Amino acid sequence: MTFLHKYPKAAKxxxxxxxxxxxxxxxxxxxxxxxxxxxxxxxxxxxNSGDYYTLLTGHGVLLALIFTTFxxxxxxxxxxxxxxKREPENMAFTWSWFWLMVIGLMMAAxxxxxxxxxxxxxxxxVLYTFYPPLQxxxxxxxxxxxxxxxxxxxxxxxxxxxxxxxxxxxxxRIPLPAFMALFTMLMWYVCTIGVALEVVVLLIPWSLGWVxxxxxxxxxxxxxxxxxxxxxxxxxxxxxxxYAILPKLSGGRLFSDSMTRIVFIIFLLLSTPVGYHHQYxxxxxxxxxxxxxxxxxxxxxLPSLMTLFTVIASMExxxxxxxxxxxxxxxxxLPWDNPAFVGCALAGxxxxxxxxxxxxxxxxxxxxxxxxxxxxxxxxHLTVGTAVALTFMAISYWLIPQLTGRxxxxxxxxxxxxxxxxxxxxLMSNAMHRAGLAGVPRRTAEPEFNTNAMNFExxxxxxxxxxxxxxxxxxxxxxxxxxxLWVIAGTWWAGEKSDNPVDDYIPEPLSGVExxxxxxxNIKLWLxxxxxxxxxxxxxxxxxxxxxxxxxxxxxxxxxxxxxLLF
Amino acid sequence: xxxxxxxxxxxxxxxxxxxxxxxxxxxxxxVLVELLTLFNLINVRFNGKDNxxxxxxxxxxxxxxxxxxxxxNTSAAPVILQEMLIKVNAQEWDFELVLAYAGEEASPDxxxxxxxxxxxxxxxxxxxxxxxxxEGGRTQLEAEWRLPSGxxxxxxxxxxxxxxxxxxxxxxxxxxxxxxxxxxxxxDQ
Numbered sequence: 001m002t003f004l005h006k007y008p009k010a011a012k013x014x015x016x017x018x019x020x021x022x023x024x025x026x027x028x029x030x031x032x033x034x035x036x037x038x039x040x041x042x043x044x045x046x047x048n049s050g051d052y053y054t055l056l057t058g059h060g061v062l063l064a065l066i067f068t069t070f071x072x073x074x075x076x077x078x079x080x081x082x083x084x085k086r087e088p089e090n091m092a093f094t095w096s097w098f099w100l101m102v103i104g105l106m107m108a109a110x111x112x113x114x115x116x117x118x119x120x121x122x123x124x125x126v127l128y129t130f131y132p133p134l135q136x137x138x139x140x141x142x143x144x145x146x147x148x149x150x151x152x153x154x155x156x157x158x159x160x161x162x163x164x165x166x167x168x169x170x171x172x173r174i175p176l177p178a179f180m181a182l183f184t185m186l187m188w189y190v191c192t193i194g195v196a197l198e199v200v201v202l203l204i205p206w207s208l209g210w211v212x213x214x215x216x217x218x219x220x221x222x223x224x225x226x227x228x229x230x231x232x233x234x235x236x237x238x239x240x241x242x243y244a245i246l247p248k249l250s251g252g253r254l255f256s257d258s259m260t261r262i263v264f265i266i267f268l269l270l271s272t273p274v275g276y277h278h279q280y281x282x283x284x285x286x287x288x289x290x291x292x293x294x295x296x297x298x299x300x301x302l303p304s305l306m307t308l309f310t311v312i313a314s315m316e317x318x319x320x321x322x323x324x325x326x327x328x329x330x331x332x333x334l335p336w337d338n339p340a341f342v343g344c345a346l347a348g349x350x351x352x353x354x355x356x357x358x359x360x361x362x363x364x365x366x367x368x369x370x371x372x373x374x375x376x377x378x379x380x381h382l383t384v385g386t387a388v389a390l391t392f393m394a395i396s397y398w399l400i401p402q403l404t405g406r407x408x409x410x411x412x413x414x415x416x417x418x419x420x421x422x423x424x425x426x427l428m429s430n431a432m433h434r435a436g437l438a439g440v441p442r443r444t445a446e447p448e449f450n451t452n453a454m455n456f457e458x459x460x461x462x463x464x465x466x467x468x469x470x471x472x473x474x475x476x477x478x479x480x481x482x483x484x485l486w487v488i489a490g491t492w493w494a495g496e497k498s499d500n501p502v503d504d505y506i507p508e509p510l511s512g513v514e515x516x517x518x519x520x521x522n523i524k525l526w527l528x529x530x531x532x533x534x535x536x537x538x539x540x541x542x543x544x545x546x547x548x549x550x551x552x553x554x555x556x557x558x559x560x561x562x563x564x565l566l567f
Numbered sequence: 568x569x570x571x572x573x574x575x576x577x578x579x580x581x582x583x584x585x586x587x588x589x590x591x592x593x594x595x596x597x598v599l600v601e602l603l604t605l606f607n608l609i610n611v612r613f614n615g616k617d618n619x620x621x622x623x624x625x626x627x628x629x630x631x632x633x634x635x636x637x638x639x640n641t642s643a644a645p646v647i648l649q650e651m652l653i654k655v656n657a658q659e660w661d662f663e664l665v666l667a668y669a670g671e672e673a674s675p676d677x678x679x680x681x682x683x684x685x686x687x688x689x690x691x692x693x694x695x696x697x698x699x700x701x702e703g704g705r706t707q708l709e710a711e712w713r714l715p716s717g718x719x720x721x722x723x724x725x726x727x728x729x730x731x732x733x734x735x736x737x738x739x740x741x742x743x744x745x746x747x748x749x750x751x752x753x754x755d756q
Contacts (some may be wrong), residue, residue, distance in 0.1 A: 048660055048717070049716070049717060049750060049752075050659065050660065053752065336589075337582055353601075415585070415589065416589060419593025419594070422593050422594065422597060423593050423596055423597055426601070430600055434604065459608060459611055460608070460610075
């Protein structure tokens with residue numbers, strides 16, 4: 001008996017979410033491949049440079065917002081149902097949030113793809129950050145709003161299940177997988193307040209023509225209030241997989257229950273107050289507030305390093321269970337022939353590399369070296385493009401058999417896929433980082449013609465070599481993506497039917513919940529603290545912006561609040 | 568039974584070989600790439616780039632002109648390359664060129680004409696549509712070409728005219744090599 005047979009209703013919802021996620025992944029990935037060839041000048045026959053922003057928006061929105069959100073919804077439906085041992089409470093409600101998100105996705109997708117239709121007035125070439133001065137068709141903003149509302153309802157669905165479970169189990173600790181899902185959603189609720197305000201109060205009236213002028217600083221600030229935390233909304237489900245499933249795939253058990261809960265709590269507390277680190281170059285925000293954001297951002301290294309320790313300790317335990325010995329020799333005993341394990345492990349390694357480049361992004365002074373260069377997409381192709389995306393793809397090899405009741409098909413192709421993704425991404429991202437150091441701008445189809453420093457000077461190597469490295473890396477990535485989709489489609493439709501298509505037993509942690517302080521489960525306490533930290537981080541800067549004439553663009557700035565306090 | 572066991576062993580062996588190759592290619596090459604990057608960064612940091620041959624800057628013709636440059640400086644009627652831009656919208660890729668006389672010369676059509684435009688692809692476009700206009704005391708020419716998508720102009724062919732006598736004009740063909748041209752996305756169109 002696998003998940004499909006125990007919880008058929010939840011399995012159907014999970015599959016529906018994964019279907020949408022994989023379609024978005026296919027289209028968004030194709031757009032990424034085309035861009036890699038175009039902007040490196042390797043092949044420009046697919047589209048006109050004027051369509052670049054349409055394709056870039058499609059790539060960003062479909063992958064960073066749609067693929068992730070739908071995959072996370074499918075993963076958490078599986079995780080919450082399984083750990084609380086309950087089907088969703090009300091299937092009408094469950095399907096309503098799914099369809100709401102699909103309608104929102106369709107509205108956003110149609111406006112983006114409308115940009116490719118000659119003469120179309122329906123366009124949304126606003127990139128995945130979508131803040132002014134770029135303006136999209138109103139349907140784009142309405143669509144995004146529906147996706148966010150749908151995701152809120154999905155979270156409410158899981159809290160509904162949790163509350164029902166709690167009534168029946170008043171003295172039990174929250175099961176760890178449910179804990180991780182619920183705390184991820186708490187963080188999502190806190191951080192989406194900003195983007196909801198931006199879209200509903202500012203962007204929709206502006207796109208409808210009800211408001212003719214808009215001061216970019218406020219929507220940018222509201223977006224980045226959400227924009228960094230959303231990275232953790234993508235990452236925490238990957239952490240969920242690394243904590244809940246990877247130890248089992250390694251052949252062992254999770255190292256520590258309490259460590260896991262502490263990590264998720266720290267992310268709830270610190271993910272949102274750090275948004276200003278995306279605005280180091282923005283005028284209108286005092287440097288002191290930016291420094292505060294930098295300090296908070298660097299604090300976020302703590303839970304990441306705790307994760308590194310816990311996950312590697314769990315993997316080492318698994319390897320030793322499989323006969324591994326020595327200080328490092330045990331690594332060879334890990335199941336390097338299991339695609340689900342390989343993908344998760346390589347994604348974790350890539351995340352460590354992304355963490356190092358992230359430290360440079362987060363540091364106020366050296367950030368200026370790479371600000372708005374291709375270094376930045378180089379960085380997030382390591383974090384989101386690999387740590388998250390490769391984890392999601394890899395764990396699909398383990399989840400889809402449970403959801404379909406079919407054994408994994410094309411196992412050799414499935415095994416090649418994570419290795420090829422790792423290779424392709426290393427080539428592409430390495431060259432993007434190096435090109436960024438040379439000052440090559442991001443977000444342009446014509447990098448060499450849009451800057452005063454027209455002749456870039458790489459630290460070493462040549463621009464042409466980097467361009468080819470990006471193009472070859474992008475090509476390997478798209479081949480890897482095709483392999484993934486082929487394996488999933490083959491398994492879904494033609495896999496051998498089985499009652500136990502995969503070993504889905506997850507053992508208890510080595511240091512279990514009995515060693516975990518009860519206060520870690522106090523949802524109200526941690527949510528309140530998170531909100532207080534957000535108020536502390538954002539109230540003073542927002543007050544300062546208003547003082548500086550946020551609502552009367554063009555007015556002379558008044559002395560900042562700091563000057564008021566000092567004098 | 569032994570056949571089945573030997574078949575399983577064969578499968579096991581070929582799978583181990585596959586994993587070995589995947590680790591070498593999929594992890595070995597990335598590790599090598601990163602180590603080379605680290606080595607090169609350290610090497611440049613401590614040994615500098617002096618010993619390396621210059622390889623970073625694409626050679627640009629010393630006569631290549633950019634926006635704002637003056638053409639025919641030594642002639643009686645120098646011309647300023649006032650604007651040179653590729654404007655892009657969703658479907659089109661247009662090259663815009665504005666030339667203006669540095670002084671307030673009259674009858675400019677008698678002195679300069681555009682013959683053709685050569686592109687990076689090797690294609691040559693004829694003169695395009697243009698006309699001389701006098702605005703704010705300055706005589707200028709605005710020309711526009713519809714380019715094949717993604718192609719970049721590299722040279723402009725002009726003719727200047729020299730009045731030798733009332734009934735004799737000397738036509739001098741000129742080739743102007745163009746420097747890198749800014750590309751701008753035009754969302755209004």
